[in-house]
Amino acid sequence: SEVTKNRVPVFEGHLHIKEIHEAQNQIRELEKKIKELEARIPQRFPDVKFLNYRSKKRILITGGAGFVGSHLVDQLMIAGHEVIVADNFFTGRKRNVEHWIGHENFELIHHDIVNPLFIEVDEIYHLASPASPPHYMYNPVKTIKTNTVGTINMLGLAKRVGARVLIASTSEVYGDPEVHPQPETYWGHVNPIGPRACYDEGKRVSETLSYAYARQEKVDVRVARIFNTYGPRMHMNDGRVVSNFILQSLKNETITIYGHGKQTRSFQYVSDLVDGLVGLMASNYSLPINIGNPIEHTIEEFAILIKKLVGGPSKIEQTSAVEDDPQRRKPDIKRAKTYLGWEPKVWCVLYDKGLLSWSNDKEFLVTSPEVPGLIPIASRFFYETVGLEWGQLSLLRANEELLEQKNSGSNLEN
Known part of the structure; x- marks a missing residue:
């Protein structure tokens, strides 16, 4: 009959829906079994030290998936502490910390510190910020906000929970210095409206905010002025001379020097920097401290040496200078030696x-x-x-x- 004919598709439709539900239930059961099997398989992590509850600290690292932050994560995790990484993954990469994902002492949060973060911690390493010219010039307003609003949020968190906070500042606060080498007492020579100003002035304001919170709100602050650093997990496109020269040499491209090549830089290995940051956090010294390698080389010397070590037909050519490029950069590390007992252990590995x-x-x-x-x-x-x-x-x-x-x-x- 017509009624029966009309009902057949409806009945078939019900069968189809029923099959879908059965398939979904089977998938859920399979997912459950997979999770149970994964839980039985021990996950391999680097060996970590066991700390009792009195010694173990809960530590927040902003920008912890980045170049420097991820190495700091490694050291603190291996030392036995509980580490929380907050990163917006603008320059950070999950692969930098993926070897810790799943460890009971590790937590990774996708978070932009321009927004407040409400957690309980004992220490805060505030490293979040683009640090290379192409990255911080890409969005200068966001760079300024990260170093001002983001710093206020971290200082506010430290105030609420009573945590000690370490602010990762930079040698860029000295600008194009007129004093050489640069001691922490030098106030700097910075162009406040130049292309690098979003980073330079952002870091200067973050230091000002830190000591304002220290005086007014009694927040326990540490400030590290970080000089040029290299090592594993660097960005290939970070626009700095280490990565630029090596990449150009390996690709047999022309090695380009901006300006006359007589500008100087001092490069430290990332493991030395991390040792300095951990030492500063543990110290009782609250004034800014330079963390850098005092051995100085010209950009031209560095280009010649990279070409020699890599080999190949790459030529070295000079091109127009970059605006506000510092001419000399060398840290005075007397404070670090005196108050932290720190100095670089890796002396110019590349040289x-x-x-x-x-x-x-x-x-x-x-x-x-x-x-x-x-x-x-x-x-x-x-x-x-x-x-x-x-x-x-x-x-x-x-x-x-x-x-x-x-x-x-x-x-x-x-």
Whole structure:
């Protein structure tokens, strides 16, 4: 009949819906079983120290998925502390901290510190901010907001929970310095309306805010003025000379020097910086402290050396100077030596008989076999270029194998 014919599609539709529900239930059961199996499989993490509840601290690191922040995460996690990373992933990368995801002491929060964060912590390392010219010039207003509003939010959090806060400032607060080397007492020479001003002045204001909160609200603050730093997990496109020169050399492109090349920089290895930050946080010294390597090189010297170490047909050419580019940059680290007992342990790995090469799996290595007592360093600056996953153990093994091959063959040449 017509009635029966009309009901058949409806009945078939009910069967179809029923099958969908059954399939969804089966998927849920499978997901549940997968989670149970994953829970049974022990996840491998780097070894961490056990701390009792009195010694263990709950530590917030803003910008903890970035270049410097992720190395700080590693050190604090291995030391046995509970670490919370807040990052908006503008310059940070999840892959920098993915080896800790799932660990009971680690938490990763996708958060922009321009918005308040309400958590309970004992210490705050405030590292969040773009730090290289292409990144902070991309959105100068946001850079200023991160270093002002973001800093106010972190200082407010420190006030509420009674935490000590370390502000990651920069050598850029000295601008194009007229005093050399730069002590912490030098007030700086900064162009307040230049292309770098969003970062330079943003950091200067963050220092001002920190000490205003210290005086008015009794917030316990530390300020680190960080000088040029290099090491694993650097951005290949951060626009700074280390990454620029090495990438251009490896690609056999012209090595470009902005200006006359007589400008100087002082480069520290990231592990030294992290040691300095941890030491400053643990100290009772509250005035700004320079954290940097006092060995100074010209940009031209650095370009020549990179070309020599990498090899290849790259030429070195000069191009027009960048506006507000500092002409000299060298830290006076007397305060760090006196009050923190800190000075760099890695002395110019790239300069003293270092070795730059590509391993079989295209991991960029920087080794320093000539530095006595120094654990061989394996650095991968350009893992983003080749799209490979990063692992500490594989890098160290690759580096050790490379050194063994070199040492068993001929001696390393300068």
